[in-house]
Amino acid sequence: MVLLKTKETKTEENIDSFFIQTAAKTNQPFQEMMFSTIRMLMDTMDKTEKPYSGKTPLQIKEMLEQPDLYSYRGETWETVLEDVRRYAVEPAIKVQHPACMAHLQCPVVNPSIAAELILSTLNQSMDSWDQSPAATYLEDRLVKWMIELAGLPETGDGVFTSGGTQSNYMGLQLARDTWCQRILGHSVQANGMPPEAERFRILCSEDAHFTVKKSAVQLGLGEQAVTTIKTNNNKEIDGQSCLSTVKELKKEGLLPIAIVATAGTTDFGSIDSLMEIADIAEAEGMWYHIDAAYGGGLLFSEKHKKRLAGIERADSVTIDFHKMLFQPVSCGIFLVKEAGSLTINSQKADYLSPTEDEECGMLHLVDKSVQTSRRFDALKLWMTLRQIGIGTVGEWLENIIEVTNELHAEMTRHEAFETVLKPSISTLVFRYIPQNDMPEIIVDQLNRSIKNELFYEGQAVLSKTKLQSKQFLKITLLHPDTNFHKGKQVLEAIIQKGKTLEEKWRGEEIYG
Known part of the structure; x- marks a missing residue:
């Protein structure tokens, strides 16, 4: 492979600026790099309203063909950081968002980030x-x-x-x-x-x-x-x-x-x-x-x-x-x-x-x-x-488990949901049941479509699984700030999306 020269802004040639120094009067380049990175993250998170940007796999793939993978003699940190923001941070799943509830992928506490x-x-x-x-x-x-x-x-x-x-x-x-x-x-x-x-x-x-x-x-x-x-x-x-x-x-x-x-x-x-x-x-x-x-x-x-x-x-x-x-x-x-x-x-x-x-x-x-x-x-x-303390962490876990059980109880009151089990920890396995009779294959497709559309619209990040060959949806709660109201909003979004798709598909004669 030939390394091609890229269009770039030349950086300082002082090697010390690329490493944190010991016995140094100042580590200003390191400090400035960390501060600017923190500002970028804070600015992006402050403006984040949805758990996902809504881009499709193809859009993400095509987007990631755009940035250079390397420079020949270096670029300014500002240039690199702007590309990181645009191509890595903004399109990322925001596990910090309460509506991100798909996998065993938790929001992380600040002391652990500092530890990193x-x-x-x-x-x-x-x-x-x-x-x-x-x-x-x-x-x-x-x-x-x-x-x-x-x-x-x-x-x-x-x-x-x-x-x-x-x-x-x-x-x-x-x-x-x-x-x-x-x-x-x-x-x-x-x-x-x-x-x-x-x-x-x-x-x-x-x-x-x-x-x-x-x-x-x-x-x-x-x-x-x-x-x-x-x-x-x-x-x-x-x-x-x-x-x-x-x-x-x-x-x-x-x-x-x-x-x-x-x-x-x-x-x-x-x-x-x-x-x-x-x-x-x-x-x-x-x-x-x-x-x-x-x-x-x-x-x-x-x-x-x-x-x-x-x-x-x-x-x-x-x-x-x-x-x-x-x-x-x-x-x-x-x-x-x-x-x-x-x-x-x-x-x-x-x-x-x-x-x-x-x-x-x-x-x-x-x-x-x-x-x-x-x-x-x-x-x-x-x-x-x-x-944070083990007592606080324990209370967070207890709240998550309690909210999970409250949401399960809410689901059982709705004809729109079929639940499988009372939750053991913090997962809910369920599926949307249409108002009108549909073949099972269409019900499966409907549930997949609900998950996908809520994902691309940035309303919620859900997961899916199979049970006895039927398509089910899954919610995994791991956010300490979760509460019944926020969870219920997601359930309402699932019901609304299901009804909307039912009506749309009926008009398109997708099912009988």
């Missing part, structure tokens, strides 16, 4: 102590605090992760390797997969996160290794079905090595019976992993944390702070009951974690993670907990 600036400026890498001396011990303290909050034993440990995908992978990696070592006396780390691996089975709910299967694939077990268990009417694992499935697999000569319980499914927020599944896992000698990426936030609520009873019995746990704890992506944590299980990821490198460093008391976190270079994401959580 600090951790990026310091650029500590969390693999070895000499790259992150203070950050290492702060993360270690927060991990131990989370161990205590979850009720795991003092023998527990953990590490910050990029989120649920990585944490679930690590949980199943430890499940596979620990089972092989304990039952077969076989080290996967040293010798690879044993012949018995093709008979390994991992059990989870039929509504479990797709990363359970994804992890099985990445671990060399394949999707065939995942056995899904039917859920009850609340979309929770049925305990009796789980136990009978384990027994049946063993009768067939298969080897159930792990059970994955979910504390907060993506669609319904359903929380499996964590204590009942713990009993099964313990009795059957299986690794017990809990995916609490979504529901783990309930640990911070005095009112709702009891719903996670049984989490303290897990062998490993996934929690995402960038879902219910209002942190920027990425910020997750992976916890284990026994610290020794994490040594499966240990690899000695003379330049990174030599034995003599450990003998000197240095703590190298690289041995706890599948990552090497890793961000100081623990800083975001620490600054949030200090400046």
